[in-house]
Amino acid sequence: MNGVVEGEGKRAPVGGPAAGDEVPALAASSAPAPSASPSPSPSLAPASSPPCERRGRPRSAAADTAIIEAVLHLIEEGAAIAELSMERIARVAGVGKATLYRRWPGKDALMLDVMRSLEADLPTPSGKSVRDDLVALLEALRRSGLAKRDSALLRTVLSHVKGSPALWREYHDAVVRRRREVLHAVLRRGMATGEVRADRDVEVLGDLFVGPMLVRAMFQEWRELPEGLAEEIVDTVLGGVRPRGSGAD
Template identity: 65%
Template sequence: MSATSAPSASTPDAGPLPVQPRGRPRSAAAGTAVIESVLRLLEEGVTVSELSMERIAREAGVGKATVYRRWAGKEALMLDVLRSMDERNPELPGTSVRDDLVALLDFLRRRGLAKRSSAVMRTVVAEVQARPRVWKEYHETVVSARREAFLAVLRRGMASGEIRGDADPELLIDLFVGPMLARVVLHEWKELPEGLAERIVDTVLQGVRPVP
């Protein structure tokens, strides 16, 4: 992190990243300009370590105080940069539990492809992963929302009889998501072809459907 980061943003056990006040109504536009400036600089080849809050403010055309009012330091800013590149959970077809699970899992597949094709995304993800407290906060917000979407579908399947009622929904999430994440994170040389989500979902569902 840059030496200009606030001390609280670099202390491992300092607790959750501070929530910054929104400020005047125009601060939303200023915040967008700051995040877009960070993304543009990264696209131009500037490394995260080379980014200072002063340079970011200058590139965004805002005062340094405006940046610090919204983010306590570069860690908090990079977390919002990562969030800005994320997408909401997909709309679910609702035709069956199987189709909804495929939609959620295929969303992760496409996110994996986007990460592989985007040098900027890889840079930001690596930067945030290197800071456990920031990565934990990302999981508690963005990733937990995805997990809740899976839980809702699985519980619906258990209630409708499409999935065994004695199954552990938390374990089922790992069974569905694990193979996709293994390819995205651990085995990046492996392909993420269309139809992979369907194959994973159908394979797991064979083992968790109620026995007649």
């Protein structure tokens, strides 16, 4: 949602500067270690928060990147999430198991950050216009939907994660809930300023705005997601949820 889509279409490496980790085989070279800037890839969520932060020596950005890329490589090669072991991931990444477990307590936590690495950053609401902020959030969803359709890798990862109810719930709680909180904050601001009627449940209102975009993007992949769709949805719904007597009834 997800400057709306600057992070889209890129895998976002997780972590910070190194000190003491092995130099992973996938990342080692005579060139400088990879920076924290994203590398090109199909599509989104932001690795908006680092995986499993622990006290101790600083994390290796090169190791983080190599591990995430190793998981994506294995999935591209046809491996199912259920078949992946931490030992296999470490071997392909060129690091020791201890390096993995210093970052993630288990495979589910690692897969959550793999999903985050494929997600686009949320746009930051400007706070000037509720209508414009809603359009920006829905436009990020539209572009994310387009990216999912264009990315075989992302579709594969999503299908694997959906097949694991516990992991899907964790992804929803960590990523999807954050998006809903941002949307609800915009709507509450609209209620306070009189741009949105305040006598309706904010979660219901949120569903009215994002529902049409999600249905097209996730469940009706044959339908187009044209430019201007975000504006059309927001203006249509706003026409029905503006306060009574505002002149727009």
